[in-house]
Amino acid sequence: MRITAYKYQATGNDFIILDNRDGSVTLTEDQIKYLCHRRFGIGADGLMLLNKSKKHSFSMIYYNADGKEGSMCGNGGRSLVTFAAHKGIKKFDFEAMDGLHYAELVSYTSSACVVKLGMTDVNEVKEYSPKSYQLNTGSPHLVIFVENVKDYDVLEQGKLWRYHPHFPEGTNVNFVQGSWGRFNIPKFEEGQDQKITVRTYERGVEDETYSCGTGVTASAIALHKLLTRNKFSYSKVDIKIPQTVRNIIETKGGELEVEFTYTGEDNYRDIKLTGPATYVFSCVIDC
Template identity: 45%
Template sequence: MLPDKFSIRFSKYQGTGNDFIMIDDRDEQFPVDKNFIEFLCHRRFGIGADGLILLRNAEGYDFRMVYFNADGGEGSMCGNGGRCTVRFAQDLGLFEENTLFIAVDGEHKAVACEEEIFLKMGDVTGGSPDGNDYFLNTGSPHYVTFVEAVEAVDVVTEGKKIRYGDVYGPKGGTNVNFVQNLDEQTLYVRTYERGVEDETYSCGTGVTACALVAHKRFGMTEPINVKTKGGDLRVSFVEDETGFNNIYLIGPAVKVYEGVFVVD
């Protein structure tokens, strides 16, 4: 039950166009309510964002990241959201350059430079071919399919077919990435994100998945450059007999504005 009248101080951050409402919730006073979070993320009636992130205290870590999708449900790991949370925590004075934090998929290291955030992702093992396509989990589930002309793809229509289809729908769905090889070192990725239920300007865990699959399928060497609608990212990694480790998602995370949202 939400109180009749209250106000919330928030900040907006974006990482290559993937935007988030950031809440300093170290006192854990934010009213976690699915419908309310969905309302705040609505681009017509609320603040508007691809997701909402609570920054909380966590013993043994600089902070805890709690991520909610735009539909109000608590989500799996979000790479761009992680980079934005790192910048938010740095702006709050929680660390200077190097940080260790915890998210839903475990602990993450990060380095916050002036222009970019280097976010260490979780190790990736397994992954399975699906015909000519690929499915793997990089903190969130991702379906990766390569196309000749990614700008020509109807990402929402085609993404929904896979996200809600007979294979992945009963398992809770999956994010869907459409990828074009631009050159021997560069990909162009467009992503349909579950929870947002739309194409986003960028998806960090999706970009990571596409880079790892490009390495497996085409021998593309790291760091792999990835173009998205919202900007450019890089993915570095090490592959050994167990899978991929020392994976870093690298790119900008920028504060857009801050404000107070009043509910009355």
Template identity: 45%
Template structure:
């Protein structure tokens, strides 16, 4: 079977997107997904998404990590699939869609390349030593660092992701340096098993962890720089719960093409 695919990136976090509205996805070949995401033997991406129809929402997002396995919520992927849905003419300026962690609302700029994506509310932050652990649709570990530009993120992140506490379920590992007017964040992602240029649920977790660390409350806006560009996080925080959470940033079409002999 020949399929048409689209390649999108959100702050350097890149994804393969496939319009699968004609028939729902039933049997997924995880090895094939991993092959398509491979950067030397496939298209190359941090993950793959199917956009499919849903009777109660504008569309449904099915996300798979670069290792081929089903993933938890991907924030940058969510912004990219919203841009994709606008490109397909499914939506215009706003949307409500379904992802693995539940419904999401999003607002779309006139250009269609800047997306404000509402994330889930978060009511719990735990600690692991000096680090913070929380779930923003995916589980995250957040540690403050100095001289983050020169940190060996791959090896230090991998050692945490595979330690005795987290190795069974895995965890995404975020390192953050407070630059005063913005936060600089680097992330080791499970499922990709490498550092990525950005992680949407990760920077959301970082902004929440820092607000908690600084005892900030009220309506909080945080500017974040990642290897792939700039992202903004907004939320309300009363000292216990994070609500009205929005992950805001770019989502751009890179190219489209066809893949043959794909059993989907």
């Protein structure tokens, strides 16, 4: 079987995309793993199928680089929307593992788009420790705030937490640094954009990736949780509800924006992930 494969990347998170709207593509776990291999295949953090949907514009099937079907991938979603736009699709409501998503094009060219992707609501943020939080943004994440993320051993520490007994199904791990010192965590200031740097160890890739869409989303929400607590007692700070928050996140692969509306307790709504996605190349493969 000969298939046209398309390579896309979103802030360095790279993917193989196959147009499967006719339902003809059938790949085994080993074949997907081979195609994603950076020495023997095309090389990618994951593989996606653009499938037909009866009710919506299309559906998204995502596989990790280990060949196993994965949970939601935010950067993958933005890449798939860009691919769909390049294929002539005009409306971007699509089904994924975690439910229905909506997206819009902020900008469009024949090689790249900036996509604003709607993410699933978050209803629970668990405080794992005073500076680490556990939540699900379509994929499970642990967010840990550290002092010097640039020199942090993400591979070693990420692997340790990814396989920790507390997470029997595994978790993605994000290491986050803000612009404050260890004992100078600021209180939340409404209307003020927060800027953080995030590095992520991804489950399924089993390595650090250049960026992770669901990871930066989780990090932005965890940051809000951290900043709306008193910096000494960690008691909750009085804030207006509902409240719209915007974050600028720096990753190895570039800058992303996360915005959301906080409606009280651990409820986060209207979550949007915005950033670029770029066509890299296409090729024909034999499977």
